[in-house]
Amino acid sequence: MSEHTPDQPDASAAAAGSEHADISQATRDIADVAAVEVITTAAVHLLSAAAVKVGLADDPDTQIDLDEARKLINALAGLITAGAPEVSDMHARSLRDGLRSVQLAFREASVIPDPIGQGPGEKYTGPVN
Secondary structure, X not given: OOOOOOOOOOHHHHHHHHHHHHHHHHHHHHHOOOHHHHHHHHHHXXXXXXXXXXXXXXXXXXXXXXXXXXXXXXXXXXXXHHHOOOOOHHHHHHHHHHHHHHHHHHHHHOOOOOOOOOOOOHHHHOOOO
């Protein structure tokens, strides 16, 4: 094990400085992004994850997880419902269409479907059938 001497640079200090620079850069990058873009990006990530979990991806036999899908769809429905007034109608409409698609796919994938109006996200969106 080597000991740090005054003439040798401290590797941990250099790493901490680099990490601080990375955080500063990320903060500046986030500051430049419009709220609408952050909202829609988060919604698209939730929508994509939900689609995989309800079996709309390449390998549904190994990727379906309806418990996880329910959580993602609920979060997506809440975000879209709350964020719709803040984003343009064009964005909100597309997100609602995607949400409805994963809600219907969830219903189709369920062995015992939820009653109409009680499926994932339906407390925010109303019944989907």
